[in-house]
Amino acid sequence: MADADTASAKSYKVDVPAQSEPFFLKGSNNLDWGMKNRLSNIFSPESGRTVMLAFDHGYFLGPTSGLERVDLDIVPLTPFADTLMLTRGILRTCIPPTYTGGIVLRASGGPSILKELSDEQIAVSIDEAIRLNVAAMAVQVFIGGQNETQSIHNMTRLVDMGNRHGIATLGVTAVGTDMVRDAKYIRLATRICAELGASYVKTYYVDGFDTVTASCPVPIVIAGGKKLPEVDALQLAHDAIQEGASGVDMGRNIFQADNPAAMIQAVRKVVHENFKPQEAYQYYQTLKTEPTPSPLA
């Protein structure tokens, strides 16, 4: 009953202004609560960064090396990832619904490796994305590619649908094999994704990467790319983070590593704890001698 409420002015802390903390993620302060909550399930609010484990390659490559048995070889890595990037088929068939990290759903597709890869269309409905409780939808954008406008249109439609429901959109810059992968091109591609509404952008590390992160108003994560020696992959992640990346979206350099569980834990040290590449490599070597993956600290 209202008249029984004896709280004093002291309880109301009338002299303390309402708390209003800025959101931790670059360019994301003006988003709505649901979108921020989902982004906090991708990026760690403590470090502001993410280790995304990417294993969506089968959507155009089929069962590529390391992904022949997602149930046996990838599921054990999932406790070490902040976020999983995958297709809805693999999500439903292989990933336990008890997984509580972020889900970034592959939302574009169409052509296989046998055809023109830029000829993608939106490959999932917003109802399905909501049903699967995803944090973000990932869409390939082919700047300079044969189907540039179509791929941009895929992204902007997903941005519109995602914004309506508080689901983020990850713009994935796809670089054709015949294109120059330099800072000028990556600045162009990442900036276009951000300007047209992507919540964050995935791209490749290149020389001059600090100019890419500086000129992109939303967070950038880097793809690992082709398999490298483990120490070189850790160096790549380190350089990208130190030059402004907000994380990695790494696939082959984790699941094709000599010891994938050790590798993803070493990558975490680089991303979340600013380990130097050699430090992280030593950590990797130590973990390699352990018989089974240890749970996340």
Ligand code: R5P
């Ligand atoms: C590529 O199209 C896929 O979306 C991958 O998720 C992406 O390339 C990251 O994987 P990787 O580190 O193997 O390049």
